[in-house]
Amino acid sequence: MNVDALIVGAGFSGAVIARLLAENTKQKIMVIDSRDHIGGNCYDYVNQYGIRISKYGAHLFHTTRQDVWNFISAFGSWEPWEHKVLAKIYPRDSSDNFAYAPVPICIQTIQKLYDSSVQNEEDMRRWLAEETRSIKFQTPYKNSMESAVARFGHRIYNDFFHSYTLKQWEKSPEELDASVLERIPLRYNKDDRYFTDPIQMLPSCGYTGVFKDLLNHPQIEVRLNTDYFQERHCFNSVNFTVFTGPIDGYFASRGLDRLEYRSLRFEEDTFEMGDKDTVMQPASVVNEPSMRVPYTRTVEFKQFLNQRSTHTTLVREYSASNGDPYYPVPNERNTKLYATYQQLAERETEAERRTVLFLGRLANYKYLNMDQAIGNALDHWQQWKKDGMIKTRVVN
Ligand code: FDA
Structure with missing residues (x-):
């Protein structure tokens, strides 16, 4: 050679x-x-409807x-492209009145789901202090349930993290090291961008x-x-x-x-929209923390860089234990x-x-x-x- x-x-x-x-x-x-x-x-690659699709999941560059x-x-x-993500949150009763709320958790998330009076950093800190007041886990936290509940309180933990973690890792947060959910960002301001890096x-x-x-x-x-x-x-x-x-x-x-690795399975659907600018989701990426659906998120690739097409392609991501090695x-x-x-x-x-x-x-x-x-x-x-x-x- x-x-x-x-x-x-x-x-x-x-x-x-x-x-x-x-x-x-x-x-x-x-x-x-x-x-x-x-x-x-x-x-x-660009699919037959002129929409660029990332074969192995959405990729946003930030540094x-x-x-x-x-x-x-x-x-x-x-x-330049600033990425935003919404989570689809279902109510605790069996009704279908879901709401979309920004992730990472920031002031708008609290306003949308729990308390519209939270307006600034001081309100946010007071609200979270109230939410976590009765939680008495000892530090160092024993697992990811404790580390997340101690920071966010039970409501946010149940709405955003408990089932999502189960779907993602096939393990409940109680079985995962505290560090896994400790890394999840929490914002005390109104910055609802997914990343805060200066270059995106x-x-x-x-x-x-x-x-x-x-x-x-x-x-x-x-x-x-x-x-x-x-x-x-x-x-x-x-x-x-x-x-x-x-x-x-x-x-x-x-x-x-x-x-061991976790993998992903992708399921794709394309819909005719007629109008070239019409999209189906309120954000390019919608996280699905609820157990009501088996997938973890849905990506609408047309929204990245505002692509124009008479169609739109949605890709649902399912966490999987077999397949290409993705997450250690x-x-x-x-x-x-x-x-x-x-x-x-x-x-x-x-x-x-x-x-x-x-x-x-x-x-x-x-x-x-x-x-x-x-x-x-x-x-x-x-x-x-x-x-x-x-x-x-x-x-x-
Ligand atoms: P990568 O896996 O890309 O390349 C390794 C190559 O080696 C593969 O092409 C493979 O086929 C080849 N190979 C392996 N074994 C071989 C063999 N025996 N012979 C020949 N070839 C072989 N990052 C980010 O910054 N923003 C984001 O939004 C995302 N999103 C994202 C989503 C998902 C679902 C995943 C899994 C990952 C991301 N990433 C990301 C991370 C990003 O994908 C990652 O940083 C790069 O792929 C790393 O590049 P590498 O070259 O290290 O590995």
């Missing part, structure tokens, strides 16, 4: 490293992916890291357009439908490999247990098991007598937002250069 570097995986982690290698060394780089497309989980934005904004074209963007050419640009370089060759594990023997002579697939898959022959399951077993895999990964270069590096959300068994995946690749690139791992090809 006449290449200097092999990158396994054409998601952000792999594509960013491939681009950096191409621009900074004279190396010939091959990027392989087992799927039939580039972009990893950020891949999107606080200027260096990440400086790097990625050079590829594709981007437009969507690519007008889609993420696939961004990846096409990233990988469009004379030194980069992309091979799709190529599974590393099936073709490994072809790549044994390549001296520099970056692997961005699942770490437990890479070391499968060692006989260790596999890491944070528990003691998996943390310990991952540490064992990590030790194997650290020794792999020595064991193989060629450089083998592990990068990205699957190799690190960690949920990474897109900006974190890009930032992680940029940071590792700097470190690898410092450690003398990046060689420039000598061309005669």
Whole structure:
């Protein structure tokens, strides 16, 4: 195989490293992916009704890291987009009078569902203090039910978090570590945007357009439908490999247990709307915390960047225990098991007598937002250069 570097995986982690290698060394780089497309989980396409759909769930770019934005904004074209999410909240009786309320919980959420007199931060703090006054769990909280009820009170916990968590993790909050629901934001103001990062963007050419640009370089060759594990023997002579697939898959022959993931199943419906600007939902993403429906959220892709189409496509997301690996399951077993895999990964270069590096959300068994995946690749690139791992090809 006449290449200097092999990158396994054409998601952000792999594509960013491939681009950096191409621009900074004279190396010939091959990027392989087992799927039939580039972009990893950020891949999107335009459907027959002219609506751009993200195949693996809605992807909103947001970051606080200027260096990440400086790097990625050079590829594709981007437009500002501030994401908002509504939750569909059903009443506690069996009636159908649901209401839509903003998430994360902010002043408008309280006004809409519980108390219209809450107007400012002081009111909000007073209202929450009242709501949680009788709650006497001891700290540190034993589980996610306690940590959430202590912050939000029983009403918000039951309306927004209890059933949603059950659907998402197939575990009740009592069975999850306190940290899982502790991370949920709570706002004391009227900021009803889903993210507060200063940089919030969507690519007008889609993420696939961004990846096409990233990988469009004379030194980069992309091979799709190529599974590393099936073709490994072809790549044994390549001296520099970056692997961005699942770490437990890479070391499968060692006989260790596999890491657990949650997955998603998507169900899609398209409706004729007639008017090109008409949409079906009050927000691009509607969360479904209630047990009355089995899915966790519905995404109306037409709403992103205000796309125009005579139709609209709704995608419902169901949490699943089998399928593509999406979300690492944070528990003691998996943390310990991952540490064992990590030790194997650290020794792999020595064991193989060629450089083998592990990068990205699957190799690190960690949920990474897109900006974190890009930032992680940029940071590792700097470190690898410092450690003398990046060689420039000598061309005669
Ligand atoms: P990624 O999974 O994208 O790429 C890895 C690639 O390796 C895949 O293409 C895979 O096919 C390939 N591969 C694996 N094994 C292989 C093998 N044996 N041989 C060849 N190829 C192999 N982030 C954000 O910032 N905003 C958001 O709104 C969202 N939304 C979101 C929704 C959902 C449902 C999920 C699951 C995730 C998000 N994300 C997100 C996170 C985002 O998807 C994530 O940051 C990136 O996909 C990470 O890029 P990686 O390259 O690390 O992995």
